[in-house]
Amino acid sequence: MDRKDGSNHKETSEIWKQNEKQTDQEKSTAFGNMLERSLNATYLSMGLTLGGELGLFDRILEQDSLTCQELAEKSQTKQCFVNEWLGLMVSSGIIDCIPDSDPERYFIADYKKSSLQGQYSWLAWAKELSGYFKTYDTVSQCFKLSGPRGVDRNQLDAFYDFYENMDKESADKWSEMKSTFAQIPGLIQNFENGIEALDVGCGGGNIFISLALQFPKSTFYGVEISEKALQVARKNAENCGVKNIKFIVADATNLPKEWTGKFKYVHTSHVHHDSSRPRKVTSEIFRVLASKGSLSIFENGTNGRHGDKSSDPNYLMGYFISTFACVPNATYDEKAEEPLGVYVSKRTIIKMMEDCGFSASVVGGEDKSIESPVHNHGSTILHYHGLKN
Numbered sequence: 001m002d003r004k005d006g007s008n009h010k011e012t013s014e015i016w017k018q019n020e021k022q023t024d025q026e027k028s029t030a031f032g033n034m035l036e037r038s039l040n041a042t043y044l045s046m047g048l049t050l051g052g053e054l055g056l057f058d059r060i061l062e063q064d065s066l067t068c069q070e071l072a073e074k075s076q077t078k079q080c081f082v083n084e085w086l087g088l089m090v091s092s093g094i095i096d097c098i099p100d101s102d103p104e105r106y107f108i109a110d111y112k113k114s115s116l117q118g119q120y121s122w123l124a125w126a127k128e129l130s131g132y133f134k135t136y137d138t139v140s141q142c143f144k145l146s147g148p149r150g151v152d153r154n155q156l157d158a159f160y161d162f163y164e165n166m167d168k169e170s171a172d173k174w175s176e177m178k179s180t181f182a183q184i185p186g187l188i189q190n191f192e193n194g195i196e197a198l199d200v201g202c203g204g205g206n207i208f209i210s211l212a213l214q215f216p217k218s219t220f221y222g223v224e225i226s227e228k229a230l231q232v233a234r235k236n237a238e239n240c241g242v243k244n245i246k247f248i249v250a251d252a253t254n255l256p257k258e259w260t261g262k263f264k265y266v267h268t269s270h271v272h273h274d275s276s277r278p279r280k281v282t283s284e285i286f287r288v289l290a291s292k293g294s295l296s297i298f299e300n301g302t303n304g305r306h307g308d309k310s311s312d313p314n315y316l317m318g319y320f321i322s323t324f325a326c327v328p329n330a331t332y333d334e335k336a337e338e339p340l341g342v343y344v345s346k347r348t349i350i351k352m353m354e355d356c357g358f359s360a361s362v363v364g365g366e367d368k369s370i371e372s373p374v375h376n377h378g379s380t381i382l383h384y385h386g387l388k389n
């Protein structure tokens with residue numbers, strides 16, 4: 001299920017709604033009920049994660065129906081464990097039983113299937129949770145003054161190795177992206193004439209592959225610290241048949257020396273809040289930009305205050321990821337700067353850009369058109385433009 005429209009977040013917000021007309025006693029009961037539902041949801045999530053990881057859902061989806069024993073055999077698991085897991089899934093309404101079957105036969109109703117299959121299904125997101133379970137203890141230790149600085153990126157693979165696979169059809173999205181790039185004066189004309197452009201922390205490369213398809217006279221570069229991300233990016237470029245793009249493993253805090261003044265345009269999306277040295281990354285970008293070159297940063301831009309997000313579950317997932325992945329990842333490096341956190345404030349980003357020498361402004365907001373589905377948590381993405389005068 002694609003979460004681009006954010007509709008599911010709106011549904012979730014109902015859980016938190018308070019009724020001002022209630023007495024304190026009623027509010028207290030409703031609050032307790034909400035906590036109970038939240039805990040139940042956590043128990044269920046752990047079961048979803050397990051079933052996703054062990055392929056239990058896949059085995060059920062392959063059949064019209066099957067018994068516990070058949071499921072255990074097909075998934076190479078122990079029946080006594082699978083039996084309890086099935087109880088958890090049936091009692092939470094995820095898996096269905098054929099009435100009066102003996103032994104009981106289990107199935108998944110057709111209308112539930114799309115949420116449990118595919119790269120961006122809810123089950124895929126639930127599977128990602130297993131990574132958080134594995135690092136839970138370390139993150140908990142990191143909170144303590146006497147604890148470790150952060151968590152090694154390699155331990156956070158479940159979160160970071162979630163890059164979008166593309167083919168030519170899905171890469172053809174210039175009509176959706178055009179208005180975003182038009183926010184930078186002259187940029188589209190430059191792409192048409194032919195420039196060198198760099199995507200810092202490009203992940204699976206989706207945005208620049210789309211640009212490379214559209215602008216054959218320009219040369220696009222993507223740098224990534226993660227070799228695994230670039231494997232996806234190179235495969236995506238191959239699938240799309242683009243030749244004017246190069247992917248290079250590099251640390252954005254130390255870009256190649258020979259790149260000074262090379263690029264007319266640098267793009268970076270959702271990298272600063274993940275980076276251990278966001279200010280150093282910004283100053284490196286300043287160095288590799290040509291004079292009059294432009295930088296786009298796509299990042300959150302809140303006012304930095306929690307109170308304004310009170311009882312707003314749109315921010316819940318982002319803060320969860322930031323607590324368990326972004327900040328622990330960003331603080332691991334011994335040279336780490338103060339981490340930004342996922343809902344970094346607009347003022348912080350603008351100041352960081354200005355400190356690095358840019359004329360900085362916000363040129364667009366809340367534009368989802370160039371978002372990968374991975375990043376649709378929260379609703380405060382801004383387009384920051386930095387000009388190297």
Ligand SMILES: C[S@@+](CC[C@H](N)C(=O)[O-])C[C@H]1O[C@@H](n2cnc3c(N)ncnc32)[C@H](O)[C@@H]1O
Pocket residue numbers: 160200201202203204223224225226229250251252253268269270271274275276372374375
């Ligand atoms: C949240 S992902 C965003 C990926 C992509 N830009 C997008 O919007 O889909 C952040 C990416 O930044 C990369 N990254 C973080 N620090 C980096 C650094 N110092 N140098 C290069 N890449 C870095 C991570 O490996 C990760 O792939």
